[in-house]
Amino acid sequence: MSEEMKREAAAMALSDVRSGMRLGLGTGSTARHFVDLLGERVRDGLDVLCVPTSEATDRQARDLGIPLSDLDTLDRLDLTVDGADEIDARMNLIKGGGGALLREKIVAAASDRMIVIADASKLVDTLGRFPLPVEVNRFGLGATERAVQVVLSVHGAEGQLKLRRTAAGEPFVTDGGHLILDAFFGRISQPEALSTALLDIPGVVQHGLFLNMCNKAYVAGPDGVRTLVANETRTGS
Numbered sequence: 001m002s003e004e005m006k007r008e009a010a011a012m013a014l015s016d017v018r019s020g021m022r023l024g025l026g027t028g029s030t031a032r033h034f035v036d037l038l039g040e041r042v043r044d045g046l047d048v049l050c051v052p053t054s055e056a057t058d059r060q061a062r063d064l065g066i067p068l069s070d071l072d073t074l075d076r077l078d079l080t081v082d083g084a085d086e087i088d089a090r091m092n093l094i095k096g097g098g099g100a101l102l103r104e105k106i107v108a109a110a111s112d113r114m115i116v117i118a119d120a121s122k123l124v125d126t127l128g129r130f131p132l133p134v135e136v137n138r139f140g141l142g143a144t145e146r147a148v149q150v151v152l153s154v155h156g157a158e159g160q161l162k163l164r165r166t167a168a169g170e171p172f173v174t175d176g177g178h179l180i181l182d183a184f185f186g187r188i189s190q191p192e193a194l195s196t197a198l199l200d201i202p203g204v205v206q207h208g209l210f211l212n213m214c215n216k217a218y219v220a221g222p223d224g225v226r227t228l229v230a231n232e233t234r235t236g237s
C-alpha cells in the first residue's frame, strides 16, 4: 500500500489530538507520517507533550521540535497513536515488525486511549499471518528458544521460530538491548492463552500481541479512510 494511504490514516488521527494533551508516539513507517504531521501542528502552536516509543521516533520528534517527556515524569498519557502489523476483527493487534514492541506496549498501557493507523493490507480475520515477534533476553537464548518452541507447537504454529537478523546478518538488537524471535503461526486461534503462555517463560521479555488495547483504528484504502471502533472495554495485555 502507498505512503499516501498511510499519510491519510495518520492525518485522520490528528483530528483526535487537542492542545494540552500528553501523547504516546508510535514507531514505524505509518507512525512516522503521524509524527511528521504533528510536527507541523506543533510549529503552528499546538501544545502537546509526547513520549516516543523508540530511539528512531525520539530522533524524528526532536528534529521536528516536538516537546518530549518520559514515563518517569508523566504518570499517564491521554492518547497513543501507533501503527500495527495486523488488526483482527476484535481490534486485537500484532505489532513489533520494526522491533519496537516493548516500548510501544509500555507506552500504550500507560495511555487512556490507543488509536491505530494503518492501511487496509493490515486487516485480517484472524491474527497470525504476520510472524509474531517475541522479545527475549540474550541470556539463556537456547533455553528460551526451546521453551517458546513448545508453546508454538501447543498453539498450532505452522512454521519455525527464527532469530531476527539485520540485513548484514547480525542478530537484531532492540532499543532495550534484547533479541527478537519471530514465530510463524499462520493462524492464532487463542491469542489470550498464547499471550499468557509466552509471558510465563522467564526469558521472554514481551511479545507483539496487543490484546484489548486499541480503541479505534483509522484504516486507509483505495476508497478513503475507514474508522473502526472497538466495542469491548479496554483492559490491555
Ligand SMILES: O=C[C@H](O)[C@H](O)[C@H](O)COP(=O)(O)O
Pocket: 026, 027, 028, 029, 030, 031, 082, 083, 084, 085, 095, 096, 097, 098, 099, 100, 101, 104
Ligand atoms: O515495531 C514496530 C511497530 O510495531 C510498527 O508500528 C509496526 O511494525 C507497523 O509498522 P509500519 O507502519 O511500518 O507497517
